[in-house]
Amino acid sequence: MAGLEVLFASAAPTITCAQDALVCFLHWEVVTHGYYGLGAGDQPGPSDKKSELLPAEWNSNKDLYVLRYESKDGSRKLLVKAVTVENSMIINVLECGSQQVSDLTLNLNDYIDSEHLVDFHRAYKNSEELRSRIVSGIITPIHEHWDKASVSPHREFPPATAREVDPLRIHPHHPHTTIPLLEPSRVGVAVVLVHLTTFTSSPTAACHTCLPIIPSCLRCRRGGMIVDPLRSGFPRALIDPSSGLPNRLPPGAVPPGARFDPFGPIGTSPSGPNPDHLPPPGYDDMYL
Structure with missing residues (x-):
């Protein structure tokens, strides 16, 4: 934990309660992961400057701590808020660019000895566990989201064109499509x-x-x-489109090769009476 003791010594005159000591530890952990402190409060101020030390008036409010950070390469900015609720502290971190949020709740009595705040070696308890919880609950989620966004900033597949999504499109037939081989x-x-x-x-x-x-x-x-009955090779009977009509159709009424259903039975001349076509019994009885 190189650097934490130096940071604690620089802030010791202003550390008066357990939450002060915990925020000091949190600040050190954020700095060791590649950030500089900018200042206190939600909005930038004229006195902001990049520093590894805690900014002025960082603990002016013992119930709400608000600190701002920026990565060393300037690509990320964090807004850290720590709220004291009885013996616990709720830490909320916002990555300003992606709006990614992570939060963590810590019990002050588990990690801070309020009776020995002036002694760095006795002020913190379970330091390794505290560091692990801060990294896994705050730092890692922010970095993982940022890494995913930087690797794939755009969609993996381009949007489909109008031709690809047209539901009425008939796909062309490929006669030489490979088919399974048979024995x-x-x-x-x-x-x-x-x-x-x-x-x-x-x-x-x-x-x-x-x-x-x-x-x-x-x-x-x-x-x-x-x-195919139309390509079987056997001669087909010619169809007279005038069949069933009292007079023949004029020339050109049916174009050559046109699909045409004749009006009557297939033949070369209008059909006459057929002895097999007898009327049914009583066909002229209007009361049937």
């Missing part, structure tokens, strides 16, 4: 078909283990459906 000896044609329709829209994008057993008629096909 050729255990793969059947049915499994390959499921494999293809599940992982890719084109058989040519399948893994190399599937290609040797895919039927040749499937390898040259494109599209997501393995069995």
Whole structure:
């Protein structure tokens, strides 16, 4: 505890009670962790100066002690308040930049001998425990918060762009996406078909283990459906869009290749009466 005895000797004429001795110990602990004392009170004053000694009028109020500190590199400022409540002292420390707060409550009788305040070697009791409690309850929380803020001052990940968060965006299809390899000896044609329709829209994008057993008629096909009725290779009957109409549609009414549902049964001419289409019994009875 080098330096504490010198500090105590310099402040001994003004130490008159147990809380004075405890605040002197607290001041020494803050200074040993890289701070200078600036002055007493909440606001800076014209007489403020960086010093390792206690400022003037530091104990003018025995119920409330207010001290200000600044780190040696000038990056941090602390506001320390110690309030006396019966035989206890409540210490509150505010780091002015980050607004980080830490507090500690100490029992005066556990660490100060009020009967021997003039003797440094007898004034303090359990000094190592007192020092450990001040460090763990006040100094460490302030420094840990500061270290985290200095290491990651910004967000770890940049904010998502509008394109990334668009809920209506359809992601592009990548036909050459890697898919799990299958053992050729255990793969059947049915499994390959499921494999293809599940992982890719084109058989040519399948893994190399599937290609040797895919039927040749499937390898040259494109599209997501393995069995496509429109690309099966069999001739399809022409659909007359005028079916079911009394007159034929004018030329160009249905563009070539357009999807069109005819008005009536598929055929090349308007359909006439069908002997199978008999009216149901009593169809003309209005009371049915």
